Amino acid sequence: MERLPQTFLKISTGVTTVPVMADEKAELTIWSPSDKEAIETWWEEKIAEWNEANPDIQVKREAIDRSDSYAYDNKIATAQTSNDLPDIFFVDGPQVSYYAANGITVPLDDYFTEEDKADFVDSAITQNTYDGKLYAIGATESSVAFYYNKDYLKECGVDVEDLDSRTVENPITWSEFAEIAEKCTTDEYVGAHIIMDHGEGLPYALEPMYLSAGKDYISEDGKEADGYVNSEEAVKTTSFLADLIAKGYANIEPIQDEFLNGACATMIGGSWDASLLEESAEFDWGVTYYPVNDDTKEAVSPCGDWSAAVSKDCENVDAAGQFLSWLMNTDNVASYAAAIAKPATRVSAYDTEAMADYKEGPRALFKEQLENTAVPRPRTPSYATFSSAYAEAMTNIFSDASSNEEVDEDYIQSELDTVAETFTEDYETYYAE
Amino acid sequence: MANTKKLSGRKRDERITAYAFVAPAVILLIAFLVVPMIYTVYFSGFKYQIMRPDAMKFIGLENYQKLFSDKNFWIALKNTVYFTVLVVPFQCALALGLALLVSKKFRGVSIFRTMYFSPQLTSMVVISVLWTVLYNANPNTGLINSILTSLGMDPIKFLSDADTAMNSIIFMSAWQGAGYQMMIFLAGLQGIPKDQYEAASVDGANKFKQFLYITIPGLKGTIKYVIMITMIQAMKLFTQPYIMTQGGPKNSTKTLVYYIYTQGFQKGNFGYACSIAAVFFVIVVTMSMAMKKVTAATD
Numbered sequence: 001m002e003r004l005p006q007t008f009l010k011i012s013t014g015v016t017t018v019p020v021m022a023d024e025k026a027e028l029t030i031w032s033p034s035d036k037e038a039i040e041t042w043w044e045e046k047i048a049e050w051n052e053a054n055p056d057i058q059v060k061r062e063a064i065d066r067s068d069s070y071a072y073d074n075k076i077a078t079a080q081t082s083n084d085l086p087d088i089f090f091v092d093g094p095q096v097s098y099y100a101a102n103g104i105t106v107p108l109d110d111y112f113t114e115e116d117k118a119d120f121v122d123s124a125i126t127q128n129t130y131d132g133k134l135y136a137i138g139a140t141e142s143s144v145a146f147y148y149n150k151d152y153l154k155e156c157g158v159d160v161e162d163l164d165s166r167t168v169e170n171p172i173t174w175s176e177f178a179e180i181a182e183k184c185t186t187d188e189y190v191g192a193h194i195i196m197d198h199g200e201g202l203p204y205a206l207e208p209m210y211l212s213a214g215k216d217y218i219s220e221d222g223k224e225a226d227g228y229v230n231s232e233e234a235v236k237t238t239s240f241l242a243d244l245i246a247k248g249y250a251n252i253e254p255i256q257d258e259f260l261n262g263a264c265a266t267m268i269g270g271s272w273d274a275s276l277l278e279e280s281a282e283f284d285w286g287v288t289y290y291p292v293n294d295d296t297k298e299a300v301s302p303c304g305d306w307s308a309a310v311s312k313d314c315e316n317v318d319a320a321g322q323f324l325s326w327l328m329n330t331d332n333v334a335s336y337a338a339a340i341a342k343p344a345t346r347v348s349a350y351d352t353e354a355m356a357d358y359k360e361g362p363r364a365l366f367k368e369q370l371e372n373t374a375v376p377r378p379r380t381p382s383y384a385t386f387s388s389a390y391a392e393a394m395t396n397i398f399s400d401a402s403s404n405e406e407v408d409e410d411y412i413q414s415e416l417d418t419v420a421e422t423f424t425e426d427y428e429t430y431y432a433e
Numbered sequence: 434m435a436n437t438k439k440l441s442g443r444k445r446d447e448r449i450t451a452y453a454f455v456a457p458a459v460i461l462l463i464a465f466l467v468v469p470m471i472y473t474v475y476f477s478g479f480k481y482q483i484m485r486p487d488a489m490k491f492i493g494l495e496n497y498q499k500l501f502s503d504k505n506f507w508i509a510l511k512n513t514v515y516f517t518v519l520v521v522p523f524q525c526a527l528a529l530g531l532a533l534l535v536s537k538k539f540r541g542v543s544i545f546r547t548m549y550f551s552p553q554l555t556s557m558v559v560i561s562v563l564w565t566v567l568y569n570a571n572p573n574t575g576l577i578n579s580i581l582t583s584l585g586m587d588p589i590k591f592l593s594d595a596d597t598a599m600n601s602i603i604f605m606s607a608w609q610g611a612g613y614q615m616m617i618f619l620a621g622l623q624g625i626p627k628d629q630y631e632a633a634s635v636d637g638a639n640k641f642k643q644f645l646y647i648t649i650p651g652l653k654g655t656i657k658y659v660i661m662i663t664m665i666q667a668m669k670l671f672t673q674p675y676i677m678t679q680g681g682p683k684n685s686t687k688t689l690v691y692y693i694y695t696q697g698f699q700k701g702n703f704g705y706a707c708s709i710a711a712v713f714f715v716i717v718v719t720m721s722m723a724m725k726k727v728t729a730a731t732d
Contacts, residue, residue, distance in 0.1 A: 199679075255569070
């Protein structure tokens with residue numbers, strides 16, 4: 001009875017699964033989000049290079065528009081229902097567990113040696129591993145840190161030299177962050193910018209605050225959110241963020257590139273923002289380490305980026321594995337990371353000419369965070385549900401703080417309880433044994 | 434006898450021709466409307482995670498039981514009804530007003546007709562992005578708040594305040610949609626014989642009385658049609674909350690179609706999303722039939 005719809009869908013979409021004979025030419029299709037011109041060019045060159053050297057495994061790529069935070073994942077979900085998944089698709093770090101747990105992707109351990117894996121930063125391998133198996137592999141990582149407009153901060157009397165001198169062992173605390181935000185909030189400026197994308201950006205950029213306060217969103221085994229995302233520590237951390245909004249130190253509706261456009265004094269921003277600021281900022285700016293909790297002083301930073309996975313519908317997994325093994329070699333990882341202006345996942349990539357600018361300055365700081373303080377997002381098959389529930393709750397909490405100009409801890413508790421309930425319901429319904 | 438045979442042969446040919454003409458439409462309707470509807474009802478009886486069709490499990494009416502105790506479903510239904518109840522009269526009145534204005538013959542009237550209709554020619558996604566910027570709470574960015582603050586008023590958090598978000602969406606939706614209904618009203622107005630106005634004028638009826646006793650009765654059929662299509666469109670509200678507010682703040686713009694989307698595609702609860710879709714279908718059909726009955730009673 002349950003097979004009937006799938007049979008219909010297969011017939012209606014014309015999908016059949018014909019095994020590829022050993023002597024036949026394999027054709028692989030890759031889906032990855034469309035990106036800036038440098039990356040699109042990188043893909044064209046690399047695919048042409050591979051196709052020329054491997055006439056028996058031909059590869060083509062489809063760039064998928066990523067119009068909002070969850071649109072690309074929705075495309076994958078829709079493709080899955082109609083059996084239209086490509087051979088290889090890129091997936092955001094925390095979604096690796098979701099796809100792996102649902103049997104949408106296949107393990108890649110056979111195509112990456114232990115020596116290979118040891119060359120990748122720990123955070124990248126951890127994020128892409130589910131149930132002890134490697135399900136995805138990526139060329140780049142990401143990080144988040146505290147950016148500040150030096151010119152404006154000096155005008156406001158903030159000790160910029162002190163910020164410049166901070167190290168990974170001695171980052172600023174969240175109280176210091178709030179003091180700076182307060183000092184720098186005027187009619188023209190808000191003191192701080194928090195990633196406000198109403199989507200995955202929120203759990204991604206804010207998770208280290210919760211970890212530094214002592215509790216992650218979800219238990220380490222990925223099974224429980226109750227007592228974690230709605231814990232006392234989490235409520236306190238969320239209240240701190242809501243207070244920034246209530247006091248008007250951060251905008252609930254920030255303009256595009258608020259920091260770059262000189263509308264805010266500081267920003268909790270991504271490693272990808274550095275290149276944009278280098279190209280376009282008309283003021284002197286600096287970046288220091290992700291702030292830490294005042295009590296624990298534990299340094300934690302976000303990480304994770306898009307990785308390639310092989311779908312269950314791939315008819316020639318070996319060919320896909322070989323291709324990915326080549327695509328993720330040191331030189332390709334280095335040139336991709338340089339083109340997309342993100343830190344590389346392979347340690348050996350940093351020795352190449354392409355990554356020379358990671359020796360000092362903002363990029364060296366992000367690399368240092370990745371090597372020392374990066375913690376991947378929770379690895380749980382219910383991450384997609386958690387992410388959208390958390391983003392919705394935070395949007396509600398910020399809206400409440402903005403409207404009432406004060407923080408209501410009971411409301412925060414109730415919203416975070418809803419996140420925990422939503423996660424638990426999803427996990428219990430589909431994944432609990 | 435031969436003549437009868439000939440006639441029935443012609444009748445048969447006509448019937449075949451008629452079937453041939455309607456066949457493409459019927460096939461497309463079956464493939465893209467009837468079959469998906471049957472599947473929606475079918476899937477609503479299953480625990481079905483979108484990524485795990487192989488693990489589908491029949492659970493009978495459980496999804497429906499869950500739905501009726503799901504506070505988010507009731508919030509979404511309430512928001513959808515609120516939007517429909519406000520936007521339908523507002524948009525229809527605006528459209529009729531515009532139609533009356535541009536039905537006059539004066540120089541440059543076609544420019545006004547084009548202007549009022551032009552939002553219809555633009556994608557709702559583009560319009561939504563544009564209005565998100567117009568509504569921005571920061572006066573340095575949001576044009577409307579920039580005007581308000583220059584007049585000495587406080588800026589309004591149009592989209593980030595739960596009390597104003599839905600009303601803001603209603604206003605922009607009516608602005609976007611009124612042009613289409615205006616064109617329908619315009620066609621209706623042109624169908625009212627001019628001599629009726631001339632006779633009323635001779636009898637001393639002023640413009641308002643002419644509108645009340647000639648225009649409105651003359652447009653009765655058009656008004657019914659416009660209200661019906663606007664209501665059905667309003668019930669399907671999705672793009673504006675998806676682009677402008679993501680259903681927030683505080684669920685104030687979460688509509689039924691948006692809720693179906695988030696349940697089905699963001700959270701992967703495909704079976705549950707299908708049960709909401711099935712109930713939504715029943716609600717829309719019921720409301721349409723009720724509306725048809727109400728308007729029939731006024732004839």
